[in-house]
Amino acid sequence: LMHLFALEAYLKTSGKLPVNVRFLIEGEEETGSEHLGEFVRRYKDRLKADVMVLTDTANLDLGLPSLTYRLRGLVDAIVEVRTLDHPVHSGMWGGPTLDALSALNKILARLTTADGKIAIPDFYEGIQPVVGLEKERLRALPFEEKKFLKEVGAVESLQLAGERDFSVYERIWCRPACAILGIDAPQVAKTSNQIVEWARAKVSIRIVSGMDPEKSRQRLCDFLKQDPPCGAQVTVKPGTAGRPWKVDPVGPAYEAAARALKKGFGRDAVFIGCGGSIPFVEPLTHEFGGIPALLIGLEDPFCNAHGENESLYLPDWQKGMESAVWLFSERIV
The missing domain is CATH 3.40.630.10 (Zn peptidases)
Incomplete structure (x- = not known):
């Protein structure tokens, strides 16, 4: 318009x-x-x-x-975990029997390190560093942390996440970022004392200039499937592989x-x-x-x-x- x-x-x-x-x-x-x-x-x-x-x-x-x-570009995948063929009573079977939601949480927790980096091997291959005039322009842009947190609607206690060696603008525009977009599992309001037999999640990673989207998506899928907790059954459905520009x-x-x-x-x-x-x-x-x-x-x-x-x-x-x-x-x- x-x-x-x-x-x-x-x-x-x-x-x-x-x-x-x-x-x-x-x-x-x-x-x-x-x-x-x-x-x-x-x-x-x-x-x-x-x-x-x-x-x-x-x-x-x-x-x-x-x-x-x-x-930024985008790669994503849906990971599904199954530990049982049906839910079972948590009192009778809990302890030696791993529930699928806990197994899924273990897998998702591996995706990033404590300092905000993506833990997938070789995932940063090809990234073009921010240098020269581009670096100067980014440094010259106005930024106020309190204003940023207000704009995003952050709760009062929330702190900035991501790689602290990079500015906030670099983290948003120039660095990969991982997010869990959704989780399917039994609803809290409808749960009973049962061990959950399955759970799934959609994982999304924004990629940046120099990264190959097909390679990045494959690395994400391989990482999600590797070393399943307690031998849980893990299946991964590849999703988008969008190119950065x-x-x-x-x-x-x-x-x-x-x-x-x-x-x-x-x-x-x-x-x-x-x-x-x-x-x-x-x-x-x-x-x-x-x-x-x-x-x-x-x-x-x-x-x-x-x-x-x-x-x-x-x-x-x-x-x-x-x-x-x-x-x-x-x-x-």
């Missing part, structure tokens, strides 16, 4: 656009964009472009225009975007990463020969993306529209 309103304003005042614009509406983004590559290859001549503009990322803060130049944000397109954002927001833009994944960015830029991808922020830290009461900060929406108008006027190639 931001770009549609900007186009409308431009056409009403100038009568025509100084550039050709094509809109691509993609409906598989939340499920990995499995068919997008084939679609783009089939209609490549009709979709061909010099620059891709995407507004599906966040600004670092309210009123602070941000250009995203790196995204990173670009060096230099050249006419990025300079033009920075100028347009400054005019729209009234302050200099910052260059940031995104800890999430947008699966179609890499295949689109690749199919068109590595064209610049301008990931212009619109969300804000308080928008509660993917949660209840997801919101949009209207003043930034207005500034985003103004920036888009200026972007259409820029020489971006």
Whole structure:
């Protein structure tokens, strides 16, 4: 909508656009964009472009225009543990008989070390270190720990997790991160004094530039299956293997975007990463020969993306529209 309103304003005042614009509406983004590559290859001549503009990322803060130049990838798997063919009485059998939920918890607890690192062997293979100008830009970004914890909705006692040798922004944008997304087991309200015979969990790991998604997923699956507690039966179903994306944000397109954002927001833009994944960015830029991808922020830290009461900060929406108008006027190639 931001770009549609900007186009409308431009056409009403100038009568025509100084550039050709094509809109691509993609409906598989939340499920990995499995068919997008084939679609783009089939209609490549009709979709061909010099620059891709995407507004599906966040600004670092309210009123602070941000250009995203790196995204994490994603691998995941579902691990299921079974110790019995049926539940049994915990008083009669408890002790020598391991319940499946305890076995699952032991497996999940192995995934990370006490200092926040992922414990899977060779998992960090290929990671590109943050150096030079990128390191300087990250260090220059504003950060307040109390504000961060408030924005995420942390309980009062919660402390920051992850690798403490890296800044918070590096942990979110530039380092792998493991999360347990869900566990299936008997509900607490419906339990009785029985030993649980099965349990399963979905494990997700965000990966970063330089890491191979297929290798990372295989390493995750192999790690989950190895050395099952007390010989429990462990099965693993591989899931997503999404590629990370990173670009060096230099050249006419990025300079033009920075100028347009400054005019729209009234302050200099910052260059940031995104800890999430947008699966179609890499295949689109690749199919068109590595064209610049301008990931212009619109969300804000308080928008509660993917949660209840997801919101949009209207003043930034207005500034985003103004920036888009200026972007259409820029020489971006």
